[in-house]
Structure formats: structure tokens, C-alpha cells
Amino acid sequence: MGISDVRKNELADLAEFISTDYCPNGLVSPEIIAEQSGITYNYGEYKDCFDGMLEHDAGDFHIYLNTQSILYPDNSRLRFSFAHELGHYFIDEHRNALKKGKSLHKSYQRLLPKNIVEIEADYFASNLLIPTNRFIKFIQRKKFDFQIIDSLTIEFGTSLSATLLKFVESGNHPIMVVYSQNNEIKHYWCSTDFPFKYFLEHSSKKLPPLTVAGDFFNHGSKCDEPDRVEASEWFSSYNDIRGIKLWEKCIYPTYNNTVISIIWE
Ligand SMILES: [Zn+2]
Incomplete structure (x- = not known):
């Protein structure tokens, strides 16, 4: 399930308008936005009941x-949760639904299939913390390498995932992000102009063995630097892609036997 482009633009415009209005310079602060909008908030330890709740x-x-x-x-995880909950407040349909019912709106930041309301709030959050005009200003005239993603996470105080998704959406170089778990491709996102669309191991969803991520699942090897891989190891194509090389940078989170691959040409 996804959001239409028209809706995405609406949400991005709304988020950017709010960031510019309340936090015109520096890091966007969900706390300032809440305070100035008359929303109270608190931090607490709530086990794994929710990440944020409005x-x-x-x-x-x-x-x-x-x-x-x-x-x-x-801190980036909390900032994103906060921005997500602000989305439920600032998006008219979400706030009105909440006003009518008495239900609490619980949200989770997990890589699970989400309903449309959650996807919209995530999209709002990403654009609130990383307003597109500031993002483009930051990346313009920079040649892509993984360092840019690192500097973006610092510049905008966002998690790696949120930053990567923003780059997929609005970056100046086509990339693909692949989340794998237990040697299986779980999710992936790519820029609209990313040149490959079909995984080689499409039916099994298994990680192709001769890729950086495949190497981790098959041999436990980790590679901290971006490495060269053959496009034909990852992807199948109607065109002849033999000899085309790609970069693959892997991140190895410490939970759930997960690997995140960032792939670019
Ligand atoms: Zn939510």
C-alpha cells in the first residue's frame, strides 16, 4: 500500500511549511513545534507498548x-517518533478522526507493513525533519558517496533509515536500499531512476551469494567500506548487463540478523 504522488506532495508541503514557520534555522525541533502549537508532551518508559502516542x-x-x-x-529515533505524532496532529484527517473518537493513537516504528494513516504520518515526519528545500541545498553539487548519507543524518538529526528514504525520494543520485533478514530480502526502496528493477533471486527472495550482503549471510563476513559488485549478481535485466559494476555499502544493525544494503552505480 502506498500514498499517491498528489497526497505525498500535500504532506511534504504541509510539513515543510510547519518546519519553516517554527524552526526556520538549524535543526528542526519537534519540541518547539509542539510547545508553540499548544501540544503538551512527556518522555517516559513504557516498555514496548508503543513508540509514540497522541x-x-x-x-x-x-x-x-x-x-x-x-x-x-x-535520539534520532525519538525525534522521528515525535515528528510522526505531530503528523497525526497536523494532518487534518488524522486530527479530525481522533477528535471524533476517543481512541488513542499508538504508533510503532517498525519495519512492518503499515496502514495508510501510519504511512502518511511517517511521510510527514520525514519531511518535517528533513524539509526538501534544505535537503536539496545540502546535497547539491556533491558527488554521491556514502559519506553524504552520514553527514545528512548529522545535519538533520535523523536515523539512517529516515535519511535513506529521503534520499531515495529526493536525492540527486539513484540508489536502492535493500533490507534483508535471515538471508532473505524483506523490503527494498529505490529512486525512480534507479536502473535495475528485478532481483536475480526474485522467486526465492534469497540474497544473491556473491553480493556484500550475501557474503554476510553465507560466511559471516562484514565489510565496512563500500565494495564493488557485479550488477548481474544482484539483478536480472532484459538488457545485457554483464560487466556493469555497482557499489554496495552494507550496514549491519545488531538486531534480528538484519543487513541494510545501499546500492548505487
Ligand atoms: Zn502513528
Whole structure:
């Protein structure tokens, strides 16, 4: 399930308008945006009940943020959760639905299939923390290498995932991001102009063995630097792609036997 391009533009414009209005310079602060919008909030340890939650009570809104997370124990995870909950407040349809019902809106930042409301709030959050105009200004005239992703996470205070998704959406170089777990491709995202569309191991979803990620699952090897791989090891194509080389940079999160590959030409 996805959001239409028209809707994406609406959400991105809304988010960027709010960032520019409340935090015109420097890091976008969800706390400042909440305070200036009359939304109260608190941080607390809520086990794994939720990552963030927006509560409505008689016209008042409150955001709960869960500091307890084993998956992403850094500040960028909380900033994203906060921005996501602000999305449920600032997106008219979400706020109105919450006002009508009495239900609490619990949200999770997990790589699980999500419903459209959650996808919209994620999209809003990404654009609130990384407004497109500032993003483009930062990357323009820079030749792509993985360092740019690292500097973007610092510049915008965002997690690697949020930063990569933004780059897939609005970056100046086509990339693909592949999440694999237990030697299987679980999700992937790519820029619209990324030149390959079909994985070689399409039916089995198994990681191709002669790739950097495949090497990790088959031999436990980790490679910290971007490495060269044959395009034909990852992808199949109607065209002859023998001899085409790609870069693959892998990130090895410490949980769930997961690898994130970033692939570019
Ligand atoms: Zn949510």
C-alpha cells in the first residue's frame, strides 16, 4: 500500500511549511513545534507498548514518547517518533478522526507493513525533519558517496533509515536500499531512476551469494567500506548487463540478523 504522488506532495508541503514557520534555522525541533502549537508532551518508559502516542481529550492534545527502545537507542529515533505524532496532529484527517473518537493513537516504528494513516504520518515526519528545500541545498553539487548519507543524518538529526528514504525520494543520485533478514530480502526502496528493477533471486527472495550482503549471510563476513559488485549478481535485466559494476555499502544493525544494503552505480 502506498500514498499517491498528489497526497505525498500535500504532506511534504504541509510539513515543510510547519518546519519553516517554527524552526526556520538549524535543526528542526519537534519540541518547539509542539510547545508553540499548544501540544503538551512527556518522555517516559513504557516498555514496548508503543513508540509514540497522541492523545486527545476535550480539545487538548498530548504526546507520549517512549524512551525505552532496544532497537534504536539514540535520539534520532525519538525525534522521528515525535515528528510522526505531530503528523497525526497536523494532518487534518488524522486530527479530525481522533477528535471524533476517543481512541488513542499508538504508533510503532517498525519495519512492518503499515496502514495508510501510519504511512502518511511517517511521510510527514520525514519531511518535517528533513524539509526538501534544505535537503536539496545540502546535497547539491556533491558527488554521491556514502559519506553524504552520514553527514545528512548529522545535519538533520535523523536515523539512517529516515535519511535513506529521503534520499531515495529526493536525492540527486539513484540508489536502492535493500533490507534483508535471515538471508532473505524483506523490503527494498529505490529512486525512480534507479536502473535495475528485478532481483536475480526474485522467486526465492534469497540474497544473491556473491553480493556484500550475501557474503554476510553465507560466511559471516562484514565489510565496512563500500565494495564493488557485479550488477548481474544482484539483478536480472532484459538488457545485457554483464560487466556493469555497482557499489554496495552494507550496514549491519545488531538486531534480528538484519543487513541494510545501499546500492548505487
Ligand atoms: Zn502513528
